Amino acid sequence: MMRFLMLAVVALAMTGCASNVVTDYNSSVVFGNYASWAFAGGTDSSSFTSLDGTRVRSAVERELNRKALKQVPEAEADLLVSWQIVPEERLEQTGLGLGFGFGSGNFGWALSAPPPVREIEEGKLVVELADSKSKEVVWRAASRRYLNENQSPETRRELIDEVVAEMFTKYPPGLD
Template sequence: MMRFVMLSIVALAMAGCASNVVTDYNSSVVFGNYSSWAFAPSAGADSSPFVSLDGSRIKDAIARELSQEALREVPLAEADLLVSWQIVEEDRLEQTGVGLGFGFGSGNFGWALSAPPPVREVEEGKLVVELADAETKQVVWRAASRRYLNEDQSPETRRELIDEVVSEMFSKYPPGLD
């Protein structure tokens, strides 16, 4: 029993240390050559002509983080980097309980019957931020988060979570410094 408790504690500690952000980048790019940025024309756009509340929060957080990286926001025509973001919807399966079973036997032989744990499908979205070279229009850096907003969160909680996620993303920019 003690072994199970220790394994559970180690698993929880490892899950807490795991990064919620995954980044990718073009290793041949010299990121020090970039000094300015602008949002790409379709940044975070969907079929609506309006910027959502969360969209505004995301744009504000990205602008704040890029300014901390000594990059200045300029008009689109003057930018070195184009910034694009989107929320990508995903479905994932989640176990909602434990499996049940019973068995019997003697010696080295026995029989068992079990039922798997119940599973439900959960629809979620992840934030993806991409930086593209303005001249070549090629993505040079990408970050994706696996932390999710839900409809029950207050506006303040949503803003704090977005700020935290975007900050974690840009803690890995420019790449190669960690």
């Protein structure tokens, strides 16, 4: 019993340590050469609502300022920033399944019905930084946490702020 309890505690602790973002980057790029940034003119700001767009832009601006990168006009920027909220659908079981059965000894019959399922649309935030000269993405971060329409405005803002802050703890790469 004690072994099972210890295993459960370790599993729970490891789950709490799992990262909420995934990053990828071009390992041949010298990130120290970048000193300025701008939002890319073609930024796909289509999200669940334009309010989320404002929240994302504000969070990205804050985090890049913390990295001592200067925001400049697009024509002068070393890095171009784009972001999007990628819609994803998932199925969610709601309620309980129903079933009944009967039998005696080593023999029995049972019938059951699965719980009701509903489709939920959520959005995953993706932020990309591209070299302004080559127009190639040099760094990318994607959230493992999702926005959904049922969240309050305050919850959405807090989630976006947390996710973007965690994304930029991994920028520049190699400092972990």
